[in-house]
Amino acid sequence: MTTLEAPTRRVLLQANADDLAAVRDLVTPETEIRHENPSDDLSRVVVKPWGHESRVFADPVYDLWHLCIRAGGATSMHAHLRKTTHQLCLSGEGRFDTLHGSHAVTPGTIVSIGPAAFHRTRAISAELHLIEVETPRNKFDLLRLHDSYDRSKTAYEASVTSEGESPLEPVRRRAHTHLRRTSTGARFEFTLRSGMDIFYTPRARDLFYVPVGFESFISGHPVLGCTPGTKAPVLTDQTYLAVASR
Numbered sequence: 001m002t003t004l005e006a007p008t009r010r011v012l013l014q015a016n017a018d019d020l021a022a023v024r025d026l027v028t029p030e031t032e033i034r035h036e037n038p039s040d041d042l043s044r045v046v047v048k049p050w051g052h053e054s055r056v057f058a059d060p061v062y063d064l065w066h067l068c069i070r071a072g073g074a075t076s077m078h079a080h081l082r083k084t085t086h087q088l089c090l091s092g093e094g095r096f097d098t099l100h101g102s103h104a105v106t107p108g109t110i111v112s113i114g115p116a117a118f119h120r121t122r123a124i125s126a127e128l129h130l131i132e133v134e135t136p137r138n139k140f141d142l143l144r145l146h147d148s149y150d151r152s153k154t155a156y157e158a159s160v161t162s163e164g165e166s167p168l169e170p171v172r173r174r175a176h177t178h179l180r181r182t183s184t185g186a187r188f189e190f191t192l193r194s195g196m197d198i199f200y201t202p203r204a205r206d207l208f209y210v211p212v213g214f215e216s217f218i219s220g221h222p223v224l225g226c227t228p229g230t231k232a233p234v235l236t237d238q239t240y241l242a243v244a245s246r
Helices: 017-026 195-200 214-219
Strands: 002-005 010-013 045-048 051-058 063-070 077-079 084-091 094-098 101-105 110-113 119-123 127-135 143-146 168-170 178-180 188-194 206-211 239-245
Parallel strands (some): 010 110
Antiparallel strands (some): 051 063, 051 178, 077 119, 077 143, 084 110, 168 178
16 A cells, blocks of 8 residues: 655555565575574665665664765665664655656655565666665665566675775764764765754755654654754754764
């Protein structure tokens, strides 16, 4: 089931009978069900046939990645069996495809994807920049249905680079938390801000506020889009990852 909420530009996607039928066909006794382990190094930029992606924030439950999709490029039609995903459009234009529909993706769009819902994102503009928010954290929770680059039914990529990246570093006073201050290419900036700070000193260049930590995960606190001239409904005692343009 897919619904579109206006004027917030939120697309909500939940698995339906077609998605569940595809899962049943793909998951066999030979299917590898992988889990992310503390020893897995996901600090580098991951090279994709459609562009690249890099982890910009991770704590025990939240996992945020910056995706850059080149013009004409597209992710695989894939699903995540155990996690919920939110795609936040930072810049560019694209299309978000499901097994039963398609939606325009423009700056400010928030696409929320439930477990087992198959989806694909295509770039129409020169570059499409997205933030992908995944909870609970498990980068290897991936099931590919079909793909334009011969990756159907394959696992997550292993090709990485350090070109153009800022380091993914531990955050002081936040256990098991890492942050990349700027995106690859330095077009976007990521900062941990308190709700109190955001409320009293909003920044015009902020694009999204992503709540982080166990409490926001348990309570289901939503990702917030930023509208110029309007105060975002932040909680003053909550910590957010502010995604901003540079």
